[in-house]
Amino acid sequence: xxPGDYKVQLEVFEGPLDLxxxxxxxDELDILDIPIVPITEQYLAYxxxxxxxxxxxxxxxxxxASTLLLIKSRMLLPREERAPLEDEEExxxxxxxxxxxxxxxxxxxDAASFLEEQELRQDEVFARGxxxxxxxxDPEAALRDVSLFDLLxxxxxxxxxxxxxxxxxxxxxxxxxxxxxxxxxxxLRDHASFSFLDLIRPMRSRAELVCTFxxxxxxxxxxxxxVGQESHFGDILIERRDxxxxxxxxxxxxxxxxxxxxxxxx
Amino acid sequence: xxxxxxxxxxxxxxGALLYAAPAPLSVDxxxxxxxxxAQEREIPDVDVPAWARAGAKEIGAAxxxxxxxxxxxxxxxxxxxxxxxxxxDVACSPWLRVLLDRKPAGNRLSKPALETLAIIAxxxxxxRAEVEQVRGVAVDQVxxxxxxxxxxxxxxxxxxxxxxxxxxxxxxxxxxxGLRRIDDLPAVEELRRQGPPPSRATRQKQAEAAEADDSxxxxxxxxxxxxxxxxxxxxxxxxxxxxxxxxxxxxxxxxEDEEEEVYDEEDEEExxxxxxxDDxxDDxxR
Numbered sequence: 001x002x003p004g005d006y007k008v009q010l011e012v013f014e015g016p017l018d019l020x021x022x023x024x025x026x027d028e029l030d031i032l033d034i035p036i037v038p039i040t041e042q043y044l045a046y047x048x049x050x051x052x053x054x055x056x057x058x059x060x061x062x063x064x065a066s067t068l069l070l071i072k073s074r075m076l077l078p079r080e081e082r083a084p085l086e087d088e089e090e091x092x093x094x095x096x097x098x099x100x101x102x103x104x105x106x107x108x109x110d111a112a113s114f115l116e117e118q119e120l121r122q123d124e125v126f127a128r129g130x131x132x133x134x135x136x137x138d139p140e141a142a143l144r145d146v147s148l149f150d151l152l153x154x155x156x157x158x159x160x161x162x163x164x165x166x167x168x169x170x171x172x173x174x175x176x177x178x179x180x181x182x183x184x185x186x187x188l189r190d191h192a193s194f195s196f197l198d199l200i201r202p203m204r205s206r207a208e209l210v211c212t213f214x215x216x217x218x219x220x221x222x223x224x225x226x227v228g229q230e231s232h233f234g235d236i237l238i239e240r241r242d243x244x245x246x247x248x249x250x251x252x253x254x255x256x257x258x259x260x261x262x263x264x265x266x
Numbered sequence: 267x268x269x270x271x272x273x274x275x276x277x278x279x280x281g282a283l284l285y286a287a288p289a290p291l292s293v294d295x296x297x298x299x300x301x302x303x304a305q306e307r308e309i310p311d312v313d314v315p316a317w318a319r320a321g322a323k324e325i326g327a328a329x330x331x332x333x334x335x336x337x338x339x340x341x342x343x344x345x346x347x348x349x350x351x352x353x354x355d356v357a358c359s360p361w362l363r364v365l366l367d368r369k370p371a372g373n374r375l376s377k378p379a380l381e382t383l384a385i386i387a388x389x390x391x392x393x394r395a396e397v398e399q400v401r402g403v404a405v406d407q408v409x410x411x412x413x414x415x416x417x418x419x420x421x422x423x424x425x426x427x428x429x430x431x432x433x434x435x436x437x438x439x440x441x442x443x444g445l446r447r448i449d450d451l452p453a454v455e456e457l458r459r460q461g462p463p464p465s466r467a468t469r470q471k472q473a474e475a476a477e478a479d480d481s482x483x484x485x486x487x488x489x490x491x492x493x494x495x496x497x498x499x500x501x502x503x504x505x506x507x508x509x510x511x512x513x514x515x516x517x518x519x520x521x522e523d524e525e526e527e528v529y530d531e532e533d534e535e536e537x538x539x540x541x542x543x544d545d546x547x548d549d550x551x552r
Contacts, residue, residue: 013376013378013379013403013405013407013408014377014378014403015401015402015403016402016403017401017402017403018378018402018403058403058404060402060403060404064402101400101402104400105400105401105402107453107456107457108381108384108385108388108400108401108457109381109384110452110453111384111387111388111451111452111453111457112377112380112381112383112384113380114384114451114452115375115380115383115384115387115443116373116375116377116380118443118444118445119373119374119375119380119442119443120372120373121356121444122442122443122444123370123371123372124354124356124359125353125354125356125359125444126353126354126359126362126366126368127351127352127353127354128287128288128351130353130441130444133438133441133442134371135374135375135415135442136374137371137372137373137374137375138374138375138376138379138411147377
């Protein structure tokens with residue numbers, strides 16, 4: 001896959017536990033009794049997507065992948081045949097450490113949503129002292145209503161819709177992220193918002209899809225667009241962001257890989 | 267508003283102080299102002315010393331009274347970061363937005379930033395490794411950003427091998443989220459430092475280190491949990507938030523002034539530099 005030498009700068013600060021909790025929530029799984037085989041498959045599929053997109057993902061994702069595979073293999077073996085692990089207690093479910101960690105992290109996520117609500121409430125307060133605490137939004141804050149994993153889910157669905165035979169035609173067309181950024185901005189001039197699925201429906205090659213997806217991530221980072229979701233785990237809505245002014249003419253030279261750096265300055 | 271015969275009452279004085287204070291005022295700070303005014307000023311026909319005798323109870327009652335009167339005027343009295351502050355009634359914010367030309371900013375911190383902040387808030391003072399244990403992913407960049415925003419500060423060094431930095435939240439953290447104190451966070455007892463530790467050995471060492479260290483916790487009135495492992499002088503006033511400075515100049519002659527805080531800007535800068543270096547050491551260790 002060649003997304004035109006383009007490296008999307010969006011930092012991924014979510015970790016493997018976020019991905020696992022996302023999958024557990026999406027599939028309405030019991031966190032205390034995680035079905036390790038399907039969750040491992042799902043996890044690896046997402047990991048694969050992130051690697052395909054060459055996102056800046058943390059090495060911890062790979063560590064977790066091997067942890068999941070280890071747990072899976074230990075679950076498959078009868079207890080007496082499991083190789084003893086260092087300092088492992090007798091009769092411990094191999095999933096236990098992971099479950100404990102997930103449950104604890106979940107509690108802090110809930111605490112974080114309390115802070116999130118407070119942050120919104122304080123945005124309605126104009127007291128002295130409050131004014132001084134105002135801060136600039138994180139670029140990643142644009143990804144708050146829809147997580148990266150939601151976007152990846154949409155991307156995965158889209159990839160699966162591409163018929164296999166079309167894969168041979170890739171060589172005929174060349175797509176770049178820079179071109180796709182231009183296309184998206186042009187589309188945003190006519191439509192304040194549009195659906196991700198509608199956008200990618202006519203696309204017939206993986207390369208085009210990958211470039212489009214990376215272009216979306218880049219525009220999120222540049223705060224040109226915001227993404228929303230009509231329902232949990234539903235279609236993704238791409239919206240123009242008007243609050244920071246009009247969409248600037250950010251159409252780069254076709255295929256110019258320097259967009260990322262020139263854009264860094266903004 | 268005041269009874270013109272006898273000068274302003276306690277409710278009026280307290281209201282005026284809160285109106286003009288640049289940062290939330292605590293009851294103690296209000297008392298200090300009342301005392302100093304009695305020492306330094308004489309106002310004809312006003313019994314200034316009478317107000318100097320007002321205790322926490324009287325001031326509390328005056329604050330309650332004031333709260334009621336403010337509500338009738340589109341304002342609210344709220345306790346934030348250990349002090350009281352006059353705020354607008356949030357129901358009136360649409361008009362204020364027009365007046366001040368301020369669009370709703372929405373959430374400005376990303377979820378990972380909020381989660382990191384939550385972990386530090388509950389577990390403070392805690393090392394970066396502890397936060398990473400909970401989140402399962404490196405947080406150095408996020409912590410750095412939170413420090414830039416003055417929501418998190420360095421609160422000393424742990425006795426763990428490598429003497430990693432300990433992090434805590436700032437007064438500004440409380441102000442930003444409109445919290446009175448850390449204990450206002452939900453489920454604070456549960457999340458404080460007894461969550462299931464993923465690595466027992468590390469956590470145990472940490473607990474031992476905490477016990478072994480009896481160096482006194484600096485009188486950090488805002489957000490430092492009292493019994494946790496602080497050590498070293500770095501924790502002295504590295505708060506960096508001048509918002510916690512008392513509104514009225516505190517001084518020389520008030521013996522009850524235990525909470526006076528000293529800010530040393532240069533000291534803080536040093537802290538940050540060291541933090542950078544230390545970061546790299548940490549990375550090597552992992």
